[in-house]
Amino acid sequence: MDIGIIGSGQVAQTLAGKLLELGHGVMVSSRDVTAAKDRGDWGVIPSAGEFAAAQTALGRAAAAGSFADAAAFGELIINATAGEHSLDALQSAGTSHLHGKILVDVANPLDFSRGMPPTLLFCNTDSLGERIQAALPDTRVVKALNTMNAGVMIDPGQLPEETTVFVAGDDQKARDWVSAEVLTAWFGWRHVVDLGDMTAARGLEMWMPLWLRLWGATGTGVMNLKVVTGA
Ligand SMILES: NC(=O)c1ccc[n+]([C@@H]2O[C@H](COP(=O)([O-])OP(=O)(O)OC[C@H]3O[C@@H](n4cnc5c(N)ncnc54)[C@H](OP(=O)(O)O)[C@@H]3O)[C@@H](O)[C@H]2O)c1
Numbered sequence: 700m701d702i703g704i705i706g707s708g709q710v711a712q713t714l715a716g717k718l719l720e721l722g723h724g725v726m727v728s729s730r731d732v733t734a735a736k737d738r739g740d741w742g743v744i745p746s747a748g749e750f751a752a753a754q755t756a757l758g759r760a761a762a763a764g765s766f767a768d769a770a771a772f773g774e775l776i777i778n779a780t781a782g783e784h785s786l787d788a789l790q791s792a793g794t795s796h797l798h799g800k801i802l803v804d805v806a807n808p809l810d811f812s813r814g815m816p817p818t819l820l821f822c823n824t825d826s827l828g829e830r831i832q833a834a835l836p837d838t839r840v841v842k843a844l845n846t847m848n849a850g851v852m853i854d855p856g857q858l859p860e861e862t863t864v865f866v867a868g869d870d871q872k873a874r875d876w877v878s879a880e881v882l883t884a885w886f887g888w889r890h891v892v893d894l895g896d897m898t899a900a901r902g903l904e905m906w907m908p909l910w911l912r913l914w915g916a917t918g919t920g921v922m923n924l925k926v927v928t929g930a
Pocket of ligand 1: 705706709729731779780782785787788807809844845846848
């Protein structure tokens with residue numbers, strides 16, 4: 700399958716690497732395909748162009764382009780942009796390129812303007828997932844994978860126990876397809892919980908403040924939620 704990733708950061712490159720390994724065609728994208736990103740303590744992330752060149756050298760079908768290029772390229776689209784700027788990025792990707800497609804939204808609406816830890820730009824009665832779906836009424840938006848770090852998204856088996864991933868979105872068939880294909884068949888998730896329509900993205904995004912505290916408390920981002928139910 701050809702997959703267009705809107706974004707070029709850590710999540711975009713981690714997802715792209717796994718998807719390329721699985722044999723998919725992938726385009727990562729950026730406002731400037733030549734600009735690497737200095738992430739401070741996390742090091743420098745190669746530019747979209749450098750990432751694609753390195754993958755191509757490994758014999759994988761990797762490409763880099765603008766947000767619009769990736770949106771046109773992908774049969775499936777992934778939004779992996781900073782949540783604060785996701786709506787702008789998706790507007791520049793072009794609504795016509797996204798028409799009818801499934802878009803997996805992994806972004807969180809984090810506000811870093813007052814330093815660390817970030818807060819949520821909006822929450823409780825609103826979410827980024829809902830804003831994206833409202834801005835792209837002809838696109839089938841599925842919120843997923845925003846509740847864990849990038850490495851765990853594509854390799855849940857690195858945790859010693861089975862943990863939980865969620866889907867939310869207004870299109871049941873799109874949620875089912877993302878659950879069965881992207882999450883289960885491609886990334887190896889065994890416990891997917893379908894939370895229903897896109898208003899569930901509020902809770903998924905509001906998990907972020909607790910995730911950030913857990914990161915501090917446990918000293919690792921390699922952790923996740925596990926939902927355990929009684930009878
Ligand atoms: N990092 C994780 O492990 C993790 C885990 C779960 C969810 N998430 C969420 O996934 C998303 C991506 O995270 P990330 O860590 O990979 O990278 P990030 O630094 O949050 O986002 C990088 C992407 O956002 C785009 N962007 C930044 N400012 C922009 C602007 N003004 N206009 C348009 N686009 C802009 C960048 O575009 P350029 O390429 O042009 O610079 C880049 O492609 C975020 O929403 C994050 O909250 C991250």
